[in-house]
Amino acid sequence: MSDLTLIRTNSDNADFRQLVVLLDKDLAIRDGDDHAFYSRYNKINAIKEVVVAYQNNTPVACGAIKLFSETAAEVKRMFVHPDYRKQGVAAKILTELELWAAELGFVECVLETGKKQPEAIALYQKVGYQITPNYGQYIGIDNSVCMAKSLPKNKT
Numbered sequence: 001m002s003d004l005t006l007i008r009t010n011s012d013n014a015d016f017r018q019l020v021v022l023l024d025k026d027l028a029i030r031d032g033d034d035h036a037f038y039s040r041y042n043k044i045n046a047i048k049e050v051v052v053a054y055q056n057n058t059p060v061a062c063g064a065i066k067l068f069s070e071t072a073a074e075v076k077r078m079f080v081h082p083d084y085r086k087q088g089v090a091a092k093i094l095t096e097l098e099l100w101a102a103e104l105g106f107v108e109c110v111l112e113t114g115k116k117q118p119e120a121i122a123l124y125q126k127v128g129y130q131i132t133p134n135y136g137q138y139i140g141i142d143n144s145v146c147m148a149k150s151l152p153k154n155k156t
Contacts, residue, residue, distance in 0.1 A: 010047060019059055090123055
């Protein structure tokens with residue numbers, strides 16, 4: 001995708017917040033009755049590491065990481081506007097988030113997605129994420145799919 005620009009920012013970014021509104025609308029449809037459960041864990045206040053993708057200065061996608069443990073960052077709020085899907089944007093955001101996580105000293109990224117998001121599961125597996133037992137609040141939640149990926153050692 002030409003003219004794609006990634007910026008590192010935080011959850012105060014207005015474009016990120018606008019994309020998250022669209023993400024939440026999409027998830028409400030996909031998750032149905034389960035949406036209220038998941039939405040409790042998707043607050044975006046005070047996320048320090050956010051990536052927003054711009055195509056010709058239009059915000060088209062986003063993702064974030066946040067502290068999960070001393071060694072792992074959790075990937076959150078991944079979203080690509082429907083008009084820009086299937087163009088490799090999500091993989092580019094994920095790569096940038098993984099680089100950032102490694103720079104911060106994390107050795108692993110973890111994430112949770114849903115069985116009703118098969119395209120997300122396929123993307124994560126394509127870029128090296130492995131399905132793991134559900135963690136934390138997702139233990140015992142049938143719709144949740146938890147995944148993890150080891151990060152390359154940061155050479156800085």
